[in-house]
Amino acid sequence: MARVDKPVLGTRQCPDCGESGSIHLAAGKRGSLYQRCGCGCRQENGRMMQSRFYYEAEWRPDCKPDAPANVYPLEEYREKLAALHERNRAAVGQPDRESQQSREVAPVSETGNEPVTKPDFIPEEKPEAEPENSKKGLIWLGAGLGLIAAIVGAA
Ligand SMILES: [Zn+2]
Incomplete structure (x- = not known):
């Protein structure tokens, strides 16, 4: 199963693995984007990921594709991204109550x-x-x- 990557259209710093991933245009009519990075081949087709690929990529000269069909308008994307970061912060800030409890209850x-x-x-x-x-x-x-x-x- 040989898999040939589509041309690299741009790069995007992956927030998950920290690598500079390459952004490609997937085959198919939807014009979806996908990313290759330390996570592997990321081809989440949801609106948010497609929007992130599209808005966060640094496109190579003359390589910027048309926005995938389901990409959010820029304003909406920014609002959603801010909300996403807020949720992430809240999740990370939560003390790990379960493990603290199990540590206090000494065996x-x-x-x-x-x-x-x-x-x-x-x-x-x-x-x-x-x-x-x-x-x-x-x-x-x-x-x-x-x-x-x-x-x-x-x-
Ligand atoms: Zn990654």
Whole structure:
């Protein structure tokens, strides 16, 4: 599947991968634009992406194509872009509450009667296998102790 790129009509700094992508005119009647950059081949056909390709590209001399059919008028595009940036800022500014919570709830022994310690038989070189095992071990140990306590208590 050989794929030959259309001629480069311009370039556009890709806000996602940071590369200077090349802008091409896609085949077809719609006159859609697509971009090649570190993201790969970006051929989002939605109005916003087509508008961004069209308005944000630096066109090579005499290479500026007609606007794709679904491109927003410039004013509308600017408003939408501003709204988009506002949303992005809000999203990035949000503190990651979930991960903060899980950090605050430290994994101390949930039963409260067994200290969380590393079992001696687990070698230091394999730290990645340790947490799961020691946790399971403690749970079983706790369950066993609880069972013994119940038996002793019942006797
Ligand atoms: Zn990119």
